[in-house]
Amino acid sequence: MSVPILGASSWREYRGKPASSGINETTHLAKVADANGKLRDCFVKLFPANGPALLCEALGWILACKSGVSCPEFGAILLVPVNELRRSQALPASLDGMALCPAWCSEVVSGKSVRQVHKMAFFLARKNCLRSRDARKIAAFDKWSDLRDRNFGNVIQSTQGGYVAIDHESLLHDLLWVPTGRGFEERSLLVEANKALSPSDFQRFQIDMASAAAGHAQALKDAQADLEDIIAKLIPAQAAAATQAIVQTLDQRAQSGWLADCLGVIA
Numbered sequence: 001m002s003v004p005i006l007g008a009s010s011w012r013e014y015r016g017k018p019a020s021s022g023i024n025e026t027t028h029l030a031k032v033a034d035a036n037g038k039l040r041d042c043f044v045k046l047f048p049a050n051g052p053a054l055l056c057e058a059l060g061w062i063l064a065c066k067s068g069v070s071c072p073e074f075g076a077i078l079l080v081p082v083n084e085l086r087r088s089q090a091l092p093a094s095l096d097g098m099a100l101c102p103a104w105c106s107e108v109v110s111g112k113s114v115r116q117v118h119k120m121a122f123f124l125a126r127k128n129c130l131r132s133r134d135a136r137k138i139a140a141f142d143k144w145s146d147l148r149d150r151n152f153g154n155v156i157q158s159t160q161g162g163y164v165a166i167d168h169e170s171l172l173h174d175l176l177w178v179p180t181g182r183g184f185e186e187r188s189l190l191v192e193a194n195k196a197l198s199p200s201d202f203q204r205f206q207i208d209m210a211s212a213a214a215g216h217a218q219a220l221k222d223a224q225a226d227l228e229d230i231i232a233k234l235i236p237a238q239a240a241a242a243t244q245a246i247v248q249t250l251d252q253r254a255q256s257g258w259l260a261d262c263l264g265v266i267a
Helices: 053-067 082-086 119-130 133-144 173-180 189-196 199-234 236-253 258-263
Strands: 011-016 028-033 039-046 075-081 100-107 111-113 155-158 163-165
Touching (some): 011 039, 011 075, 039 075, 053 075, 053 133, 053 199, 075 082, 119 133, 119 155, 119 189, 133 189, 133 199, 133 236, 133 258, 173 236, 189 199, 199 236
Antiparallel strands (some): 011 028, 039 100, 111 155
């Protein structure tokens, strides 16, 4: 399940700004043609090559798929024609003079983010999410992959049932983000569960997280070839060292008992 890299011709049609676009002002909706020419409705976020965000999104999507975490079916790196996009929405000055800009695109999941639920119903929506098996699997994945910004805006309550994780930009925070001098405020489903659930329910949440972690070692093994492939394509000059550091970090955190020890529970 290697991540496809699509040329500018795959960006077919601007479809507007999403209701909740987050902090990236380039985020938009677009029709994108996949490698087989199938048109997909996608979220698209531009990432000029000045940080680890694009790599993190790609790595996160691969690892989530291999881990059995519900995530968008389609993900890709897309070269976006900047001038064409600028006709439809304002773009930051950092993109001035660029003809093409790499972006992460992922297929729109039918549903609403938990955060988008009407304020009067948010308390119940949050609890329903945290009580789900999906939330515990996502929380375990985030802890394993050191993903620091899992807020309710990037958990989708799917119309097909269940909860879907989107946005892996803050993946491998200490390894890839801290050396750049930038980082993310820590937000997680684990923290939300501690605030919203009773002590006994929160303990069950943590035990379920530790149980979900049992699949991480195999997921890493299944994902390794695809991880190596996308790292080599995005940062070829640093590929060998980066691959070793990334795989070693994930492998250490996938060891039996690692997450249970972090949480202080017995799975």
